[in-house]
Amino acid sequence: MDALDLARWQFAITTVYHFLFVPITIALSALVAVLQTVWYRTGKPEYLRATKFWGKLFLINFAMGVVTGIVQEFQFGMNWSDYSRFVGDIFGAPLAIEGLVAFFLESTFLGLWIFGWDRLPKRVHLATIWLASLGTLLSAYFILAANSWMQHPVGYTYNPETNRAELTSIWAVLTNSTTLITFPHTITASFLTAGAFMLGISAWHLRRKREVDVFRPSARLAMWVMLVSGALVAITGDIQARIMTEQQPMKMAAAEALYYTSSPASFSILTIGTLDGREELWSLRIPGLTSFLATGSFDGEVEGINNLQEQYQALYGAGDYVPNVPVTYWSFRLMIGLGLLAVVLALAGLWFTRRKADPDSRLLTWVWRLAPWAIGLPLLANTFGWIFTEMGRQPWTVFGLLRTEDSVSPSVTAGSVLTSLLVFTVLYGVLAVVELFLVLRYAKAGPPPIPSTDDAGADEPAERPLTFAY
Numbered sequence: 393m394d395a396l397d398l399a400r401w402q403f404a405i406t407t408v409y410h411f412l413f414v415p416i417t418i419a420l421s422a423l424v425a426v427l428q429t430v431w432y433r434t435g436k437p438e439y440l441r442a443t444k445f446w447g448k449l450f451l452i453n454f455a456m457g458v459v460t461g462i463v464q465e466f467q468f469g470m471n472w473s474d475y476s477r478f479v480g481d482i483f484g485a486p487l488a489i490e491g492l493v494a495f496f497l498e499s500t501f502l503g504l505w506i507f508g509w510d511r512l513p514k515r516v517h518l519a520t521i522w523l524a525s526l527g528t529l530l531s532a533y534f535i536l537a538a539n540s541w542m543q544h545p546v547g548y549t550y551n552p553e554t555n556r557a558e559l560t561s562i563w564a565v566l567t568n569s570t571t572l573i574t575f576p577h578t579i580t581a582s583f584l585t586a587g588a589f590m591l592g593i594s595a596w597h598l599r600r601k602r603e604v605d606v607f608r609p610s611a612r613l614a615m616w617v618m619l620v621s622g623a624l625v626a627i628t629g630d631i632q633a634r635i636m637t638e639q640q641p642m643k644m645a646a647a648e649a650l651y652y653t654s655s656p657a658s659f660s661i662l663t664i665g666t667l668d669g670r671e672e673l674w675s676l677r678i679p680g681l682t683s684f685l686a687t688g689s690f691d692g693e694v695e696g697i698n699n700l701q702e703q704y705q706a707l708y709g710a711g712d713y714v715p716n717v718p719v720t721y722w723s724f725r726l727m728i729g730l731g732l733l734a735v736v737l738a739l740a741g742l743w744f745t746r747r748k749a750d751p752d753s754r755l756l757t758w759v760w761r762l763a764p765w766a767i768g769l770p771l772l773a774n775t776f777g778w779i780f781t782e783m784g785r786q787p788w789t790v791f792g793l794l795r796t797e798d799s800v801s802p803s804v805t806a807g808s809v810l811t812s813l814l815v816f817t818v819l820y821g822v823l824a825v826v827e828l829f830l831v832l833r834y835a836k837a838g839p840p841p842i843p844s845t846d847d848a849g850a851d852e853p854a855e856r857p858l859t860f861a862y
Contacts, residue, residue, distance in 0.1 A: 396800045398809040399471040402816065404782075406463050408775055409820050413457035413827075415774055418532055418579065419586030420450045421525040423617065425518075427610075432518050438605045445606065445839035446590065447521075451506070452830045456823060463816060471809060475789055475799035482548050482559045483538050486566065490534035498527025532582075533575050540570035542790050543781070544639045550793075557793065573635055577628035580621045581731070581777070585770040587618035588734050588763075591741065593835045595763030606839050612745060615738040622735035629728075630685065637686040637694070640791060642704070642713060643784035645697045646720040648682050649675070655693035657682040663721065708792070715786040723780040730773035737766050 424447045431439035468476050476483075501523040508517045541547075547564030548557045559565070591614035594607040637644040645651075649663040659681030664674045680690035687694070695703075697714055704713035741763065744756040785791055789799040 395471075395804055395806040395809050396797060398806055398813055399467075399800050399804075400796070402471060402809060402813040403467055404779075405813070406460070406467065406816055406820070408778070409824070410457065410460040410464065411774065411778060412771055413453050413460065414532070415578075415582035415585040415770070416453050416589050417450065417457050418528045419583040419617075420446065420453065420589065421521070421528050422583075423586060423590060423613065424450055425521045425525050426613070428518055428521055432514055438609070441603075441839035441841075442606050442610055445834075446610070447505075448834050449589075449593075449831060451502075452827070452834070454502070456827050459823065460820070470812065471801055471804060472799050473801040473804075475794065477556065478794055478799070479541075479557050479790060482541060482545075482557055482565065485559055485562055486534040486537040486541075490531050494527050494530035494534055496527075498524055498531055501527065529579065532578065533571075534566075536574050536578060537566050537568065537571045540568045540574050541565055543574075543785060544568060544570040545790055545793050557790075569635060570639065573628060573632045577625065577632050580624040580628060581770065581774055583617050583621035584625060584731065584734060585774060587614040587621060587738065588767050588770045590614035591618065591738065592764040592767035595741075595760040596835070597838060599757065599760035603838050608745070611741065615741045615745075618735060618738035619742065622731065622738070625731060633685045634688060640785065641695045642697065642700045642715065643720070644682075644686055645695060645700060646715050646717050646784055647724040647780065648694075649717055649721045650682065650694060650696045651698050652696040653693065653699045654696065655683070656680040656691040657686065657694035659685070660721070711787070713787060715784050720780055720784045723776040723783065727773050727777040727780060730769045730776070734766060734769040734773070737762060737769075 424443060427439055427446060428443040430436075431443055501520045504512070505517065505520040505524055508520055512520070545557070546568050547559065547561035549560050550556075551558050591611055594611035594614060597603055597607045598611060633644065648657070648660050650657055650660075656679065658677035658679045661676045661678060663676075682694055683692040684690050686692060697717070701713055705711065737759070740755075741759045744753055744759055787795050787797065789796045
């Protein structure tokens with residue numbers, strides 16, 4: 393493989409690994425804040441124990457997310473210097489705001505939350521976790537604004553003298569129509585992921601009849617979060633599909649393996665094509681559904697791959713503008729299917745844990761058995777969603793503006809990229825083992841003992857300020 397292929401593999405591996413932690417961090421911070429709020433209002437010790445238990449797992453995940461995210465900056469400078477030079481004036485703006493505002497807010501108040509037990513008034517301490525959660529949301533927004541600009545560039549002008557894209561309106565970048573729908577879609581998917589994480593661990597304990605007073609409310613909260621967020625993911629995804637069709641029609645055509653412009657366009661349940669993904673051999677389809685997803689009408693026109701290829705050649709010059717159709721097609725379906733399975737599991741769990749349900753039901757036992765394994769469903773759905781988003785944009789790094797082959801560093805050799813790729817792969821492998829060990833250790837240990845007073849931690853020795861953090 394050449395330097396371009398290796399650079400793409402490195403960025404894909406590190407990004408996928410980093411994003412495994414991000415949705416859990418975003419949503420789990422809010423769920424911990426909710427549990428602490430319930431404890432603050434009710435004084436019930438089981439909610440304090442739940443707060444500290446899930447808070448500890450949140451901190452482990454947050455730390456891993458920060459560590460793995462640092463590598464992204466390294467790659468922009470080393471492997472993608474031409475990209476950084478071309479769009480740095482624009483791409484760097486929201487990322488700078490994220491670091492100066494969002495991450496500062498997130499890390500500062502998270503620190504106050506960790507060390508503020510028994511040192512801050514209860515109300516002030518509660519506010520710190522809510523502000524930390526707000527920081528994670530803002531951080532996600534600014535990062536998604538940067539990525540959305542790559543999908544739909546706005547608020548810039550091209551300077552032919554410097555051969556760079558230059559920022560003309562930061563407001564246009566931050567209010568990009570792609571950002572405004574990508575953000576709620578990503579955040580609701582994050583809550584689905586964190587809900588599955590909370591449900592899976594709670595189910596493991598409930599199956600063993602351990603700490604029922606803590607984990608039954610946690611499981612119920614997680615399942616409601618999964619059900620509501622799953623519905624919102626579907627709604628925001630529907631809106632996003634229509635905006636995507638307007639801005640990147642080739643991505644929608646590739647997602648459906650639609651080779652010729654159709655009106656109405658059917659939805660492919662299963663398509664078998666040639667090995668190169670250039671032709672359809674056989675398919676099973678639902679009439680009109682793709683038209684509805686793309687246009688909001690069951691008889692709307694959807695442009696096909698071959699027709700768009702001709703249009704792009706006339707607009708951008710000679711070249712291949714078709715993304716990898718098999719990867720785009722299957723990642724789109726795996727994203728939807730895996731997310732749907734997680735929602736179905738949550739719905740089943742809510743039904744079998746309702747007040748009139750038998751707590752010893754065999755079906756409920758099966759829900760508890762399956763739930764820990766289901767943690768991976770939304771994680772994989774998120775991963776395939778981003779694979780679809782990025783692969784469907786190819787051959788562009790910035791759609792319609794900068795190609796991927798023109799973004800890679802010209803002076804970095806394939807050997808250099810391969811070396812860094814191997815180093816990061818080994819490093820991330822070690823971190824994965826550490827993460828899994830810590831999560832399993834503290835998840836199995838369960839929540840801390842019931843404190844002797846409602847003022848949680850009032851009787852804890854002052855010389856052990858980091859006990860909660862570890």
